Amino acid sequence: MKIALLGYGKMGKMIEQIALSRGHEIVLKVDANDNDYEIAKADVAIDFSVPASAYNNITNCFENNVPVISGTTGWLDKYEDAVEICNKNNGAFIYASNFSLGVNVFFQLNEYLARLMKNLAQYQVSMEEIHHTQKLDAPSGTAITLAEGIINNTSRSAWKLDAADENEIPITAKRIENVPGTHTVTYKSDVDTIDIIHTAHNREGFALGAVIAAEWIIGKQGIFNMKDVLNIG
Numbered sequence: 001m002k003i004a005l006l007g008y009g010k011m012g013k014m015i016e017q018i019a020l021s022r023g024h025e026i027v028l029k030v031d032a033n034d035n036d037y038e039i040a041k042a043d044v045a046i047d048f049s050v051p052a053s054a055y056n057n058i059t060n061c062f063e064n065n066v067p068v069i070s071g072t073t074g075w076l077d078k079y080e081d082a083v084e085i086c087n088k089n090n091g092a093f094i095y096a097s098n099f100s101l102g103v104n105v106f107f108q109l110n111e112y113l114a115r116l117m118k119n120l121a122q123y124q125v126s127m128e129e130i131h132h133t134q135k136l137d138a139p140s141g142t143a144i145t146l147a148e149g150i151i152n153n154t155s156r157s158a159w160k161l162d163a164a165d166e167n168e169i170p171i172t173a174k175r176i177e178n179v180p181g182t183h184t185v186t187y188k189s190d191v192d193t194i195d196i197i198h199t200a201h202n203r204e205g206f207a208l209g210a211v212i213a214a215e216w217i218i219g220k221q222g223i224f225n226m227k228d229v230l231n232i233g
């Protein structure tokens with residue numbers, strides 16, 4: 001498979017290693033200020049760049065018939081526009097806030113737990129995410145997906161960074177040197193606490209999931225997610 005890497009930072013480099021180890025070829029590495037590149041020579045593009053560039057890079061792929069795997073967070077106000085352009089061009093697209101297998105299992109566990117807690121008004125739900133200090137966005141995309149999983153399965157109406165009203169889910173975002181990504185969902189009552197935690201030990205799980213998604217999307221048309229790829233849930 002001929003892969004274009006859109007973003008050649010920490011994740012782009014890890015994806016390169018995993019892709020080469022699985023027999024794929026990197027035909028293009030696009031980074032900041034690379035404006036003139038021939039995306040059409042790639043079978044698939046994998047975008048792990050920055051919030052400000054993701055939309056333009058992704059939609060350029062659709063306009064050149066190249067399927068896209070995107071893990072960039074913090075640009076989702078334009079997600080529906082990207083989906084429209086993908087569909088108009090009969091393209092293929094997977095966005096995931098987190099490509100790791102473990103987190104995708106954790107997403108399901110979070111929704112299951114939310115359904116169990118739905119009618120237990122004595123428990124207050126909250127979330128914490130911890131990431132390295134270079135991270136541009138807060139809260140993390142994964143924390144937002146977890147919050148949406150709770151909102152869709154309980155009477156909570158919204159999430160908010162730090163303080164929140166009773167009906168909202170407070171999210172605390174911490175930035176600590178070298179932490180790849182830790183997410184905790186907590187239900188606390190006066191008498192006890194339930195925590196579920198996912199801790200990434202490194203970036204390999206994110207990168208492997210993105211390469212597996214790229215292998216899966218070849219030859220397909222439409223908008224998919226990691227549940228489709230991993231066949232879970």
Ligand SMILES: NC(=O)C1=CN([C@@H]2O[C@H](COP(=O)(O)OP(=O)(O)OC[C@H]3O[C@@H](n4cnc5c(N)ncnc54)[C@H](O)[C@@H]3O)[C@@H](O)[C@H]2O)C=CC1
Pocket residue numbers: 006007008009010011012030031032033048049050051053057070071072073074096097098099100134206
């Ligand atoms: N969905 C997932 O599983 C994961 C998502 N991420 C997300 O992926 C993104 C990248 O993460 P990292 O690699 O850790 O960040 P990074 O900062 O190490 O790399 C981003 C790269 O994008 C480059 N870039 C800047 N402008 C660009 C442009 N116009 N076109 C292409 N590249 C451009 C930067 O120069 C940099 O090299 C972030 O949004 C992060 O939140 C990170 C890990 C896992």
Ligand SMILES: O=C(O)C1=N[C@H](C(=O)O)C[C@H](O)C1
Pocket residue numbers: 073097098131135139140141142143180181182
């Ligand atoms: O920026 C990161 O590093 C990560 N970003 C993603 C997110 O915002 O959830 C996924 C992972 O937690 C690492």
